[in-house]
Amino acid sequence: MxxxxxxxxxxxxxxxxxxxxxxxxxxxxxxxxxxxxxxxxxxxxxxxxxxxxxxxxxxxxxxxxxxxxxxxxxxxxxxxxxxxxxxxxxxxxxxxxxxxxxxxxxxxxxxxxxxxxxxxxxxxxxxxxxxxxxxxxxxxxxxxxxxxxxxxxxxxxxxxxxxxxxxxxxxxxxxxxxxxxxxxxxxxxxxxxxxxxxxxxxxxxxxxxxxxxxxRSFARPPLLERVFHFSKESVAKLKAKANGEAGTNRISSLQALSAHLWRSSMRCRQGTGGGEAGFMMSVSARARIPLPDGYFGNAAYGARTAISEAELLQKGLGNTALKINEFVASHTKECVEKFVSDWAENPKLHGKGGYSFFISSSPRHNVYGNDFGWGKPIAVRRGNGQKVDGMVTVYPAAEAGGIDAEVFLAPEVMRAMEADQEFMEAFTIGEYAYSL
Structure with missing residues (x-):
């Protein structure tokens, strides 16, 4: 090359x-x-x-x-x-x-x-x-x-x-x-x-x-980076399974997929069940405050939560997805406003790392509407910025309803996920099938 x-x-x-x-x-x-x-x-x-x-x-x-x-x-x-x-x-x-x-x-x-x-x-x-x-x-x-x-x-x-x-x-x-x-x-x-x-x-x-x-002192560990494609049908199955197990209809597609990825990565990190599993997700203030469409600047923050490894690994997809749903719902307008005012009074800059699993970006971003005159893009990729172990960047897939997850993991964890049948079954569908 x-x-x-x-x-x-x-x-x-x-x-x-x-x-x-x-x-x-x-x-x-x-x-x-x-x-x-x-x-x-x-x-x-x-x-x-x-x-x-x-x-x-x-x-x-x-x-x-x-x-x-x-x-x-x-x-x-x-x-x-x-x-x-x-x-x-x-x-x-x-x-x-x-x-x-x-x-x-x-x-x-x-x-x-x-x-x-x-x-x-x-x-x-x-x-x-x-x-x-x-x-x-x-x-x-x-x-x-x-x-x-x-x-x-x-x-x-x-x-x-x-x-x-x-x-x-x-x-x-x-x-x-x-x-x-x-x-x-x-x-x-x-x-x-x-x-x-x-x-x-x-x-x-x-x-x-x-x-x-x-x-300057932050050393990026060796990582493998891969885009996992989840078709519209695969996302719908994960959502239905999560809601069915949890006995609700509140769990969104992204929450179900996030739960699937979180559980899989922790399972492949060979968690013993005796520790704590951390989770971080970008929470938007735009709809919560709300801010006008087109507001320019940052209007999101990384919100953190954690559950025990035992609960994450043993209680199934629906339980984890419901925990994520409740965690996201807890970030109300009042919660966001308090976060902003508290931070302004006592500023603390965000450092690198400090979490084991982080969902960033959004499948709602208009990636494939970027037609410069020679047709729509066929894929999206990211540079080296913000790459850390456990980072997952989600995008809309090229076909409507699907979600692509760009995953960054330590090599041994990535290879374990690729050999994990429960994880791989979620995206081995149709023309986007992957084989081990």
Whole structure:
């Protein structure tokens, strides 16, 4: 497999002369992520006609899209205070985003999607690798790399996670694809009004000195990464089984799938039943507060719970799924508001690790609506950012109703899951069947 040749790299600013806003404050949901990695997602396209990709057109449409998202064309701003604390904000200075054009003639679409495990070449399809969110004070908040493959195209986007969450990320990418297709405006405008606390007693939220050494010293353990496809029929069976065992109809598709993955990973970690099994899931505040459609920024947090290994392993799918359902339901509007206010009074930045199983992202994101003019994507992949043992990133599958789970596990745990009949039976269905 050949390497990747960078053809050009440039900074793209807004098309308009002056940003409509000059500054955007950061909420607790934004600030708590400063020590973490950026969001890295990329979408893969097949190019059956082998036509030349119009790179200048992509640059122009990106510039016009930034007109609707001026904070993303800026940088993080910071203010040092006399007591040793620092406050952060988004400086809408139109310093620009990074755009990289690369070519990988020796790499095909099948090289990316056919292997059981995500190949090492995939992280190389992203730019701004290894730059934590707090370095957004001097680095672009968005980095795009467009890589032409032998028979396709990969559009990778690295986004500062202190600026946007997954919902806002896909909102931006959806909008860029619309402008590239020739739309004069975007179908959903971002809402920049801050409806979450950004001050304490009238002043900015002040953070203690960032423990940057925690980010630099974090050593990523060896991991295997694989995308497990769960068809619409498979997801429906898991949901029906979970609700049937629990004697309810409240358990959602994602909750049933999360329970299945959690139980399987713990079973394959050879849990003895005598310890505690931790669980973390991204909980959205958008519908709970609620926030307007198009709210720009972060509006989610990782909520934690735990049950005994014995209960997880012995009481079945329905019991675990019901525990997840009750856990999610407990995060009410009042709970979210208390979390935000408590954090603003006593800021604590989110560090890496600290959990054994974490469900991130959402199967509701509009991944396959990103048509840049050459058809819809056929797959989504992520870069190295935020990869830790026990992380599961969920996406909608290419076919409606299905869910893809990108799983990161220690090699021995991953191989044990692949040999686990109960786990494998959930996705050995139809044309997406996998074999051991």
């Amino acid at each position: 050949s390497g990747i040749d960078v053809i050009s790299s440039s900074i793209i600013g807004m098309a308009s002369d002056a940003p409509p806003i000059s500054r955007l404050e950061l909420s607790p949901f934004d600030l708590r992520l400063l020590l973490l990695d950026p969001i890295q997602r990329g979408i893969l396209f097949r190019n059956p006609k082998f036509h030349k990709i119009d790179i200048p057109r992509l640059k122009t449409s990106l510039s016009r899209t930034l007109d609707f998202f001026p904070p993303l064309a800026g940088r993080l701003g910071s203010t040092a205070h006399g007591d040793g604390t620092t406050s952060f904000f988004m400086d809408c200075n139109n310093a620009g985003v990074e755009f990289t054009h690369a070519v990988a003639d020796g790499i095909s679409v099948s090289d990316i999607i056919d292997p059981n495990y995500i190949p090492e070449i995939v992280p190389s399809l992203f730019t701004l690798n290894g730059i934590p969110n707090y370095e957004g004070v001097s680095n672009p908040l968005i980095g795009v790399q467009v890589t032409e493959l032998a028979d396709g195209l990969f559009i990778a986007c690295t986004a500062n996670h202190a600026a946007i969450d997954g919902v806002s990320f896909w909102h931006f990418l959806n909008s860029w694809s619309e402008i590239t297709r020739g739309c004069t405006t975007i179908s959903k405008r971002p809402v920049f009004e801050r409806l979450l606390p950004t001050t304490v007693d009238g002043g900015p939220i002040r953070l203690p000195p960032l423990e940057k050494n925690l980010w």
